[in-house]
């Protein structure tokens with residue numbers, strides 16, 4: 001057997017070690033993509049528990065997605081075995097739910113209150129605001145953290161409470177209200193979790209920040225970790241300003257920087273640093289590749305005639321790479337993948353700015369027989385198919401959830417046979433079933449737990465890392481993830497940066513688009529392909545596109561055009577003619 005590690009801090013570089021060993025008190029870890037934030041955080045916690053005798057049940061580790069929470073919990077269990085069970089690892093929403101379950105009476109709720117889905121929310125909002133349109137406005141105001149609540153907002157909340165429901169916003173807003181109004185209560189939680197860490201701190205919003213402040217004294221043991229250049233949720237109320245002023249909010253805070261990127265090859269890291277430079281929020285940003293890559297291949301650039309061509313480029317590239325015959329060999333090296341047996345489908349990921357772009361990719365994958373799982377950052381219950389399944393399950397509350405999900409899909413599909421668009425609806429239900437199955441499996445027979453998980457979860461939470469499928473993800477959903485091979489499609493002006501038709505160039509929000517591009521580039525470990533399409537179709541109308549301006553920042557020496565022509569060159573000419 002391999003010798004046991006001497007210390008939990010072995011295998012950390014000096015910067016990571018400094019972060020892991022830092023004493024209590026506020027700590028800000030400014031760390032670029034792929035610098036090992038998760039590794040550093042887990043070792044820090046494990047080190048404090050095993051070597052500094054900090055009680056494990058005093059730790060609260062907060063993440064943004066359920067997927068990230070699961071990963072963190074798994075890694076902590078590897079390090080701490082059964083002691084890991086005493087730690088609390090949760091998303092902000094799950095943390096809010098935990099507090100609300102304990103304090104439900106103060107919030108005017110029963111012990112078994114529910115979480116309203118989007119349809120229910122809209123129903124109640126429309127009733128409170130007088131019309132569906134006003135109701136929608138009310139909800140988006142709430143989502144964005146909105147201005148002070150009006151009478152209409154109060155009526156909406158009152159009605160939700162009467163129905164024994166909370167909405168997604170309430171999950172954080174209500175605990176803030178309860179703890180804010182009662183310092184003795186807040187103090188109880190402060191004593192319960194004297195050690196708090198928050199991953200992806202650059203994406204906290206005002207409510208989440210307020211909750212953190214209530215849970216941490218100014219000199220408390222709060223570790224905030226993140227990268228301002230990966231702040232991509234400003235559009236829904238996140239504020240990178242909280243990260244930037246951490247040392248003012250928590251005076252005496254120590255700052256540690258991580259600058260060694262273990263994830264990606266040097267070309268990818270250099271290109272990413274160049275791409276973010278014009279908008280970087282990290283003065284003197286340092287990020288260099290230290291990963292063990294024998295040869296630094298260049299980044300593949302592909303320009304297709306149209307979206308179909310772009311999608312078939314991706315499908316064919318995957319096929320060739322899997323066969324070990326990458327035809328546009330960017331270098332002589334082989335891509336190895338995560339498994340022992342070389343590359344498999346799950347080593348690939350396709351990233352795009354807008355969900356609609358996945359259509360062409362899915363069509364090409366279906367035609368080529370490439371298995372995939374598609375996820376966005378949207379809430380699970382925003383999908384009509386998922387909502388129908390949830391409603392159906394709530395009505396028949398017994399048995400293992402996995403079986404019930406399967407039979408509900410079959411039942412609902414049956415019921416709609418006959419409909420004009422039944423086939424489409426069935427396909428949607430099947431996709432929905434596939435999306436929720438991993439959650440159903442985890443929840444066993446506990447319907448309440450399953451429904452809460454659905455209400456709080458985003459599609460990306462249902463990404464199954466064990467499934468051997470290519471991941472199709474929006475850039476927002478890809479945050480925190482990594483893949484040996486990444487295709488970032490749609491590098492066209494208007495898509496990246498994204499602009500609505502008629503919107504002016506250089507509008508506010510373009511920096512966030514550039515950060516999104518940065519997030520996309522830095523998901524790749526060994527191979528990165530950037531593709532675009534000269535012509536696109538939006539709502540039935542074709543238009544010409546220009547390349548994304550973001551590409552201009554990348555040194556051409558790091559990239560290499562890869563053409564369809566060279567893909568077909570190998571084929572016998574006659575066969576091609578016959579195919580046409």
Ligand code: ATP
Pocket residue numbers: 011012013016031032033034035036037038039227230261262263479480481482522
């Ligand atoms: P992001 O900002 O994208 O979320 P991150 O900083 O959270 O990135 P991780 O996902 O924690 O990055 O780590 C990136 C990769 O680098 C992982 O595969 C991890 O195992 C590896 N890694 C991190 N630190 C080290 C190290 N000291 N030695 C070897 N590999 C490391």
Ligand code: MG
Pocket residue numbers: 037038480
């Ligand atoms: Mg991370």
